[in-house]
Amino acid sequence: MKLSGGVEWALHCCVVLTTATQPVPAARLAELHDVSASYLAKQLQALSRAGLVTSVQGKAGGYVLTRAPELITILDVVAAVDGAQPAFVCTEIRQRGPLGAAQEVCTRPCPIARAMAGAEAAWRAALQAVSIADLAAGVDEDYGPTALAGIRGWLSGPSDSDTAAAERR
């Protein structure tokens, strides 16, 4: 079982956006994370399609969270980037072959499908219990209150490309 690698990037972007005081361009998020802007844009677009972030247009444009980080769960982000389909898909093996069960007696999922669905429900419940705000609080807990504040300051400062442009002047 494997989750898309984009989930990790999308979660980091959401935590960073909790601290931003203005929209953050995708290129700035890519610079902060030292990752390809086109790769990160793909994850941000998935978050946008799911309605978790929105892209503000214009000169001071960029991405913002669409609601309070307390109201965005890890499960929301996982579903946005990796899809909401179940990891285990029952193909009704019980109905196959010479002793296959008739379709009309298969009124509820088979014991295997029930057990797999129960485990996935436990996984989803755990991801739904943790919000982006919880993750941001965890960062402050781990690294002290200057960590996210430092990112906030950096996001408000000039980007590398702005600095380079200023130096050329």
Place this chain on the structure above:
Amino acid sequence: MKLSGGVEWALHCCVVLTTATQPVPAARLAELHDVSASYLAKQLQALSRAGLVTSVQGKAGGYVLTRAPELITILDVVAAVDGAQPAFVCTEIRQRGPLGAAQEVCTRPCPIARAMAGAEAAWRAALQAVSIADLAAGVDEDYGPTALAGIRGWLSGPSDSDTAAAERR
């Protein structure tokens, strides 16, 4: 997130093997499930590599469970077929970029990695709580005690290829 389709076939084979009174050839399991013998052989080999089934050689050879079905969990089968690696792999994004955390302060997993690991632990615990014996009991509960008994009888009978050979005589 997606599990290998082989997990479902492997689980069905294990449940069928609980009812067998003698080793069951891979071809016979394929016939019962109306599936390609080579595809099913791949799943049985994965179960064998993980020590959950063993292949008895000889004329009356075939697959048997290596231990009581109460002692084989769904998690054992999932790990055998789909691997035991975590679904979420932390790539230490926190250490990247101009504000990256120094490696020496990253002494424990970051809040995101902790939350993802917690959810996977819940999923694994749920899969570990259900044994192959539980699944077999579930089949009897759903379809009555004749379902697995019917499979037992069929497994002891002649295969289609035996019948065809007898008819040619």
